[in-house]
Amino acid sequence: xxxxxxxxxxxxxxxxxxxxxxxxxxxxxxxxxxxxxxxxxxxxxxxxxxxxxxxxxxxxxxxxxxxxxxxxxxxxxxxxxxxxxxxxxxxxxxxxxxxxxxxxxxxxxxxxxxxxxxxxxxxxxxxxxxxxxxxxxxxxxxxxxxxxxxxx
Amino acid sequence: xxxxxxxxxxxxxxxxxxxxxxxxxxxxxxxxxxxxxxxxxxxxxxxxxxxxxxxxxxxxxxxxxxxxxxxx
Numbered sequence: 001x002x003x004x005x006x007x008x009x010x011x012x013x014x015x016x017x018x019x020x021x022x023x024x025x026x027x028x029x030x031x032x033x034x035x036x037x038x039x040x041x042x043x044x045x046x047x048x049x050x051x052x053x054x055x056x057x058x059x060x061x062x063x064x065x066x067x068x069x070x071x072x073x074x075x076x077x078x079x080x081x082x083x084x085x086x087x088x089x090x091x092x093x094x095x096x097x098x099x100x101x102x103x104x105x106x107x108x109x110x111x112x113x114x115x116x117x118x119x120x121x122x123x124x125x126x127x128x129x130x131x132x133x134x135x136x137x138x139x140x141x142x143x144x145x146x147x148x149x150x151x152x
Numbered sequence: 153x154x155x156x157x158x159x160x161x162x163x164x165x166x167x168x169x170x171x172x173x174x175x176x177x178x179x180x181x182x183x184x185x186x187x188x189x190x191x192x193x194x195x196x197x198x199x200x201x202x203x204x205x206x207x208x209x210x211x212x213x214x215x216x217x218x219x220x221x222x223x224x
Contacts, residue, residue, distance in 0.1 A: 017179030094187035
């Protein structure tokens with residue numbers, strides 16, 4: 001077995017690269033699992049906190065004012081921002097290029113679908129057009145992402 | 153990813169010469185296996201810093217690894 005030293009002085013013998021890539025995948029999976037569990041805990045915890053406040057005050061459960069619900073969404077948005085930032089730092093340039101393309105597709109789909117659905121909504125009962133456009137553009141972005149990943 | 157990439161490269165050949173898997177090369181270059189695959193199949197042209205890293209790893213000048221089909 002040949003022993004090759006990298007520029008940083010690390011022994012880079014055979015299988016060094018594969019072991020490094022495997023370790024990276026394991027680290028990435030652990031991080032994703034932790035973040036997924038945290039996200040689930042935050043989302044599941046919001047209604048619990050909501051009911052807990054009423055229980056603590058000893059008053060019957062009542063609908064939460066909108067501003068409290070909005071404030072409770074802040075940790076969710078913060079978590080999404082942290083996850084996105086950490087993922088971006090972990091990505092290589094090919095993955096970053098794909099991420100930028102996915103965001104561009106979502107943006108374009110949102111731009112077109114919001115106008116299209118608004119016009120269509122005049123003739124067909126569509127419900128909440130802005131929500132529909134949001135979900136449609138997100139779905140188109142996801143389809144684009146998985147199509148590119150499968151092709152790669 | 154530049155789908156209309158006109159760049160050809162010898163990455164697959166150089167990797168095969170060393171009997172490295174895509175994962176092995178990816179680990180040595182500190183990129184994902186998908187990145188190695190995308191470069192090898194010509195679906196993505198690497199940035200200059202990554203091209204230099206590839207050149208240093210294989211101890212060859214960049215132009216020996218990447219070939220622009222449109223050069224004069």
